[in-house]
Amino acid sequence: MSSFYKLGQMPIGLTVPAFAILLVVFGIPTVLLFLISLNAPDFSVTNYYAFFTQPANVRVLFQTIEVSLVATGICLIVGYPTAYLIVTASKSLRITLIALVIIPYLTSGLARTYAWIVILGDRGVINNLLLGLGLIQSPLPLIYNRMAVYIGMVHIMLPLMILPLVSAMMGIDRSFVAAARSMGAGPFTAFRRVFFPLSLPGVRSGSLLVFVFCLGFYITPAALGGLRDAMLSTFIAAQVKSSFDMSRIATAAFILLAVAIIVLSMVGLDLSGTQGRAANPVRKSWLARLSIIRNLKLYLSELPRPYRAKRWAAQLYQAGTASRWPQIIGRVFVVLVMVYLLFPGLIVVVMSFSAGAFLEFPPSGLSLQWYRSFFGDASWNGAAWTSVQIGVEVAILSTIVGTLAAFGLSRMGPGSRSFLTMIIITPITFPVIVVGIATYLGLIELGLIGSQTGIILAHSIGAIGIVVVIVSATLANFDRTLVQAAKSMRAGPLQTFMRVTLPLIRPGLIGGAVFAFLQSFDEAVITSLVGGLSVRTLPLKMLENMRNQIDPTIAAVASLLMLLPLLWIIVFYVLWWKSKAKAQNTLPAPAA
Amino acid sequence: MSYSLTRRRFMQATSSAVAVGALSSVSSRVSAQSSGQITAVLGGGDWGKANIEAYAKPFEAETGIKVIPITDDIPLGQLELMVKANNVTVDVAALAQGSGLLAAKKGILEKIDYSIYEPKNLNGIYDFAKQPFGIASLIYSYNMVYNTEVFPADKPRPLTWAEFWDVEKFPGVRTLVTGQYGSEGPWEEALLADGVPADQLYPMDIDRVFASLDKIKPHIRKWWGSGSEIQQMLHDKVIDIAQSYDGRALLLVDQGAPVEINRNQAKLQWDYWVVPKGSSNVQNAQKFIEFATRADRQAAFAQLFPEGPSNRNAFELIPDQVARKLPTHPDYMKNSVSTNGQWYNDVGPDGLSNTERLMQRWNEWILQ
Numbered sequence: 001m002s003s004f005y006k007l008g009q010m011p012i013g014l015t016v017p018a019f020a021i022l023l024v025v026f027g028i029p030t031v032l033l034f035l036i037s038l039n040a041p042d043f044s045v046t047n048y049y050a051f052f053t054q055p056a057n058v059r060v061l062f063q064t065i066e067v068s069l070v071a072t073g074i075c076l077i078v079g080y081p082t083a084y085l086i087v088t089a090s091k092s093l094r095i096t097l098i099a100l101v102i103i104p105y106l107t108s109g110l111a112r113t114y115a116w117i118v119i120l121g122d123r124g125v126i127n128n129l130l131l132g133l134g135l136i137q138s139p140l141p142l143i144y145n146r147m148a149v150y151i152g153m154v155h156i157m158l159p160l161m162i163l164p165l166v167s168a169m170m171g172i173d174r175s176f177v178a179a180a181r182s183m184g185a186g187p188f189t190a191f192r193r194v195f196f197p198l199s200l201p202g203v204r205s206g207s208l209l210v211f212v213f214c215l216g217f218y219i220t221p222a223a224l225g226g227l228r229d230a231m232l233s234t235f236i237a238a239q240v241k242s243s244f245d246m247s248r249i250a251t252a253a254f255i256l257l258a259v260a261i262i263v264l265s266m267v268g269l270d271l272s273g274t275q276g277r278a279a280n281p282v283r284k285s286w287l288a289r290l291s292i293i294r295n296l297k298l299y300l301s302e303l304p305r306p307y308r309a310k311r312w313a314a315q316l317y318q319a320g321t322a323s324r325w326p327q328i329i330g331r332v333f334v335v336l337v338m339v340y341l342l343f344p345g346l347i348v349v350v351m352s353f354s355a356g357a358f359l360e361f362p363p364s365g366l367s368l369q370w371y372r373s374f375f376g377d378a379s380w381n382g383a384a385w386t387s388v389q390i391g392v393e394v395a396i397l398s399t400i401v402g403t404l405a406a407f408g409l410s411r412m413g414p415g416s417r418s419f420l421t422m423i424i425i426t427p428i429t430f431p432v433i434v435v436g437i438a439t440y441l442g443l444i445e446l447g448l449i450g451s452q453t454g455i456i457l458a459h460s461i462g463a464i465g466i467v468v469v470i471v472s473a474t475l476a477n478f479d480r481t482l483v484q485a486a487k488s489m490r491a492g493p494l495q496t497f498m499r500v501t502l503p504l505i506r507p508g509l510i511g512g513a514v515f516a517f518l519q520s521f522d523e524a525v526i527t528s529l530v531g532g533l534s535v536r537t538l539p540l541k542m543l544e545n546m547r548n549q550i551d552p553t554i555a556a557v558a559s560l561l562m563l564l565p566l567l568w569i570i571v572f573y574v575l576w577w578k579s580k581a582k583a584q585n586t587l588p589a590p591a592a
Numbered sequence: 593m594s595y596s597l598t599r600r601r602f603m604q605a606t607s608s609a610v611a612v613g614a615l616s617s618v619s620s621r622v623s624a625q626s627s628g629q630i631t632a633v634l635g636g637g638d639w640g641k642a643n644i645e646a647y648a649k650p651f652e653a654e655t656g657i658k659v660i661p662i663t664d665d666i667p668l669g670q671l672e673l674m675v676k677a678n679n680v681t682v683d684v685a686a687l688a689q690g691s692g693l694l695a696a697k698k699g700i701l702e703k704i705d706y707s708i709y710e711p712k713n714l715n716g717i718y719d720f721a722k723q724p725f726g727i728a729s730l731i732y733s734y735n736m737v738y739n740t741e742v743f744p745a746d747k748p749r750p751l752t753w754a755e756f757w758d759v760e761k762f763p764g765v766r767t768l769v770t771g772q773y774g775s776e777g778p779w780e781e782a783l784l785a786d787g788v789p790a791d792q793l794y795p796m797d798i799d800r801v802f803a804s805l806d807k808i809k810p811h812i813r814k815w816w817g818s819g820s821e822i823q824q825m826l827h828d829k830v831i832d833i834a835q836s837y838d839g840r841a842l843l844l845v846d847q848g849a850p851v852e853i854n855r856n857q858a859k860l861q862w863d864y865w866v867v868p869k870g871s872s873n874v875q876n877a878q879k880f881i882e883f884a885t886r887a888d889r890q891a892a893f894a895q896l897f898p899e900g901p902s903n904r905n906a907f908e909l910i911p912d913q914v915a916r917k918l919p920t921h922p923d924y925m926k927n928s929v930s931t932n933g934q935w936y937n938d939v940g941p942d943g944l945s946n947t948e949r950l951m952q953r954w955n956e957w958i959l960q
Contacts, residue, residue: 054952054955055956056956057955059959060955060959063959121830122813122825122828122830123828123830139830141813144813226814227812227815227958228958228959230955230959234772240667241667241669242669242773242774242775242947242951357847358828359824444673447677450679450681532674532681533633533662533666533681533682534631534662534681536662540664545636545637547636547637547820548637548820549636549820550820550824
């Protein structure tokens with residue numbers, strides 16, 4: 001018992017639960033998967049040889065890389081100016097814009113893909129409009145091609161590019177730019193020589209994040225793409241569905257993983273070498289996710305911060321702008337980006353009130369029947385309830401385990417800390433199909449395929465990573481002397497935790513729990529692999545409905561799901577508001 | 593096979609301690625299931641609903657055995673996994689013909705207990721529908737379907753697959769089923785279009801299949817992957833002429849959509865009711881399948897969901913107007929071709945089954 005207690009005292013001991021879950025559900029199976037792909041115990045590379053001698057595999061591998069690269073490129077081209085314009089906007093406008101970017105990020109990915117089918121379809125919103133205006137005679141082929149795949153993928157990925165960029169740009173001291181200008185640099189030179197290099201860490205984080213996510217895509221390309229637009233994940237998923245040949249599946253999964261790792265290490269190493277400024281060793285490529293969450297924090301802490309210095313810089317910058325044209329173009333650009341991000345959601349909401357039995361836009365009449373069909377059908381509301389239950393359990397488990405781990409990590413040296421953090425967040429940095437296959441293997445061995453416990457464990461491995469990242473960010477600002485002060489006044493460890501530590505890190509805990517819930521609630525790929533048939537979550541029910549049914553119930557579900565992000569934003573806002581109120585109450589106290 | 597050996601060996605060495613904790617949860621679930629209930633995979637959408645109404649609910653009422661319906665499909669890989677991991681959570685499932693034959697070959701299905709069937713019922717069931725491992729649940733077909741606004745009945749329109757392939761004579765937007773899973777695809781149609789007689793389709797010449805598909809490839813708007821997709825496309829009048837499940841097209845006809853079905857050169861396909869090996873409710877599952885293949889139940893089903901009964905006695909109980917909607921109506925049967933599930937599962941000298949061969953060729957072909 002006492003040795004157990006001692007273990008709990010050691011920083012590494014606190015990380016044990018997190019690593020235990022990670023190892024059993026994900027780590028060991030990943031190693032097994034690798035051994036299977038190598039035909040262990042005989043060890044040979046025949047599976048890899050077989051993979052590469054099939055021309056279709058090689059072509060689809062290159063196509064997967066190509067599609068991911070192009071999607072990442074588009075995200076960067078659209079996302080960078082957007083982020084820049086958000087950062088240079090006035091305070092209230094900036095907060096609104098960030099919220100508008102976060103809403104689609106928190107909206108169900110399935111619902112968003114589905115919205116694009118409705119918009120781009122041959123009798124979709126755009127074609128119907130053009131046909132109705134008499135501008136075209138027959139529908140334009142907007143869907144079932146590569147362009148539609150990019151439109152759908154970029155739509156899902158763009159917030160993941162913009163948020164890290166905004167985060168990085170907000171950290172840039174704008175007086176540097178002002179200084180450059182005062183020394184005679186033109187606006188473009190000042191941007192190119194000063195601002196852009198300083199924003200590179202954000203570019204790197206965002207690009208890596210988007211690229212790796214794209215590698216694992218398969219639902220969106222299958223729904224929006226044409227015959228040719230297959231991704232390696234599509235092949236892997238088809239193999240999982242039609243056969244049980246683990247060695248072939250494992251081989252394809254590891255090849256995909258190898259691509260991800262090669263790109264991650266290349267970009268990560270290369271840029272971090274030139275970025276001497278990177279004061280924070282944790283902010284490495286692997287931790288790209290961190291910056292998103294950070295950004296949320298920044299967004300919250302930004303609200304009360306005095307703003308004078310920056311406004312001065314902004315005024316100085318504006319004074320140098322001879323023409324108002326750039327500003328107008330900038331505004332139009334931001335409006336277009338926001339319309340692109342939010343329009344699909346709006347379409348789905350309107351369609352959910354349709355009176356017809358098919359997906360139509362505009363609806364032939366208005367009714368609430370599809371909401372009634374959702375709330376009245378046990379298979380729908382049952383699936384929703386299952387998802388809520390699983391989500392809450394995932395949130396509880398991963399918040400406890402993840403917070404312990406974050407505490408342990410915060411007391412370690414920077415070297416081991418960043419290494420262990422990197423390991424803990426592998427499940428959210430690997431392509432999702434690889435995580436799904438590995439988890440699937442892990443849960444077979446545990447006999448948990450098709451059980452709620454199994455799904456909770458499968459979702460938790462990713463959720464724990466998210467909690468660790470968010471709570472670590474909170475702990476970074478946590479003043480340890482407060483704990484020492486409490487202890488010096490004879491408070492026990494538990495009392496110190498409950499009375500001092502917990503209240504201070506509560507926003508981080510709640511933020512972590514919310515994101516953990518969301519990670520579970522929206523998960524479709526891993527769940528469809530490990531869920532068996534006995535547990536039906538809402539995303540699985542949505543997928544089933546999309547395959548078999550075409551009534552607008554799914555639009556009603558998607559609309560209800562869109563209410564969620566609004567709810568989350570309110571939660572965050574209330575949290576910030578409370579902590580601000582508290583800060584105002586407590587701050588004057590020492591002065592008095 | 594080799595995988596399961598290595599898997600076991602490694603797991604014994606690495607994580608046997610972990611597995612112990614999981615066992616308790618499994619056994620508790622099994623004991624909960626054996627109290628007079630079965631879990632049945634009944635398919636999604638309207639098909640699943642009809643299965644529940646025609647089979648599951650009356651079965652519960654007659655036997656008192658509760659049916660827990662799962663309204664989705666079960667992939668063969670998942671079924672195999674359950675059986676191999678000795679964690680069978682499904683007692684009855686409807687499997688496509690090819691998957692059923694393959695599953696039987698892999699030894700993961702229970703044998704059907706024909707001793708509990710009444711002779712009259714058993715004689716009514718088509719011979720091809722009675723297999724040692726399963727009984728056909730329904731018979732459906734892939735048909736050519738017209739948008740009658742583009743191809744009205746009083747004008748010439750394609751009647752055979754050869755004419756469907758003739759894009760000069762019959763211009764129009766076309767769709768065919770995707771071949772990405774190998775077991776389902778426009779293979780037979782491609783051969784018929786190329787002039788192969790209907791009774792000589794098997795063994796299929798795969799090179800000839802793809803040579804024929806090459807000709808139609810540029811004219812296909814979408815290779816559809818699910819029934820809802822083809823239903824939505826026909827409803828939206830995006831497609832002028834399609835290959836479609838008959839049931840999806842019939843639903844549209846009943847809703848008054850300008851859609852008509854061509855029964856010539858229809859391709860018949862069927863599902864089997866099966867019981868996974870290791871099910872904890874085998875006897876109840878056998879009873880369910882016996883119940884669901886009775887003529888009166890299948891007649892009730894056909895009136896909810898227009899697919900063909902596997903028990904021909906059902907036709908005596910089905911009004912003619914409904915019977916004419918079914919792909920197994922005697923008038924249609926003689927102009928239809930049956931898919932040969934056995935051929936799909938035949939394994940060549942390279943160790944690949946024809947299904948795998950088709951899937952591989954498809955993956956190469958789509959990227960060309």
